[in-house]
Amino acid sequence: MSRVAQDSVGDLGMRVPAQSSALRPRPHDELREWGGSSLVRRKRVLDLGCGDGRLALGVAAFATRVEGLDPDPEVIANAKRNARKAGVRNVRFAAGAAQRLPYPDAAFDLVILSWTL
Amino acid sequence: MVDALVEIHRVLAPGGTLVDARPDSRVPAYAERRKPRGFQRFGVVKTSRLELANDRASDRAITRVVRDGLFKRRRNGRFWHRVPFSDLAELRKYLSEHLRFVHRAEWVVDAATRKRHSNDQFVIRRAVRYGLLEALRSPRNISPARPD
Numbered sequence: 001m002s003r004v005a006q007d008s009v010g011d012l013g014m015r016v017p018a019q020s021s022a023l024r025p026r027p028h029d030e031l032r033e034w035g036g037s038s039l040v041r042r043k044r045v046l047d048l049g050c051g052d053g054r055l056a057l058g059v060a061a062f063a064t065r066v067e068g069l070d071p072d073p074e075v076i077a078n079a080k081r082n083a084r085k086a087g088v089r090n091v092r093f094a095a096g097a098a099q100r101l102p103y104p105d106a107a108f109d110l111v112i113l114s115w116t117l
Numbered sequence: 118m119v120d121a122l123v124e125i126h127r128v129l130a131p132g133g134t135l136v137d138a139r140p141d142s143r144v145p146a147y148a149e150r151r152k153p154r155g156f157q158r159f160g161v162v163k164t165s166r167l168e169l170a171n172d173r174a175s176d177r178a179i180t181r182v183v184r185d186g187l188f189k190r191r192r193n194g195r196f197w198h199r200v201p202f203s204d205l206a207e208l209r210k211y212l213s214e215h216l217r218f219v220h221r222a223e224w225v226v227d228a229a230t231r232k233r234h235s236n237d238q239f240v241i242r243r244a245v246r247y248g249l250l251e252a253l254r255s256p257r258n259i260s261p262a263r264p265d
Contacts, residue, residue, distance in 0.1 A: 025198045025245065033196045034136055034247055046128065048121075098121035106130040113125075114138045 024115060027058020037062045043109040048098050049116030053079030053091070059112075060091045067103070068093040118178035126187040129252035135188060137179060140164075140217065141195055141244035142172045148208060148222045151201075151238040159205075159231065160222030162241060168217045179248065188250040195247070199240040205231065208239045 024030075031037060040062045047056040050068030052075050060066050070076050073095040080093050096102050098116075125135055140146075142164040149156035164172075182188050202208040213220050224231060 023200050029198075030138065030245075033194060033245075034138070034249065035192070039134065039136075048125070099124060101124045101128050103128045105127055106133075107128050109130055109133045110136065111125045111129055111133070112136045112138075114136070115140065
């Protein structure tokens with residue numbers, strides 16, 4: 001365990017809430033550790049517990065489409081706002097529970113539980 | 118948790134991949150002072166008892182769906198992530214608000230050293246673990262539900 005993901009937020013500290021996803025590794029850093037962009041390239045991706053869309057939006061450039069699901073409607077509203085701001089069009093966000101996924105069988109090639117389980 | 122993993126197996130195409138990434142509570146996090154070159158360890162930050170129990174429950178859930186033949190482990194790994202703070206007060210406030218960590222670091226330097234460097238930049242260095250699991254075509258059998 002020698003590698004260190006680069007600082008994700010520069011000099012941010014307590015100016016963002018302690019639980020903020022901004023204090024987590026950058027999506028590209030995480031993706032690199034998991035094996036690189038080939039893991040998501042041209043894949044249908046589900047980001048479960050997507051929060052404000054940090055990871056879903058981060059991998060969207062590689063994926064065919066990304067769905068983000070989170071039980072908290074408030075963070076989903078933030079995620080949608082972030083997607084609009086970033087101009088990302090292949091990502092959709094919805095509120096829902098992981099125990100009853102609103103998707104058909106075999107709908108995804110990759111499911112991500114990042115800091116969720 | 119097992120219910121959610123069974124649902125994930127349903128929506129994954131056979132051969133698809135599940136990534137499970139989360140902070141590694143088996144390894145302590147460290148409060149470190151940023152130096153011109155490198156870092157100096159100032160303290161150890163442990164995970165709260167509740168989060169340790171949650172992590173063990175997650176591990177058991179993963180073990181169970183692997184045992185039941187829904188998934189096959191493909192690869193595991195771990196890396197370090199640094200959360201930066203502009204001074205020691207910010208780090209302390211972060212800890213006091215954070216649900217995952219205990220609210221106080223166990224300092225390995227004396228109070229005078231902490232005071233002398235209190236305006237320096239700090240980081241919390243924490244381990245993140247991940248596992249890649251492959252969705253198998255059909256489960257061998259699903260064992261009866263047990264509380265996670």
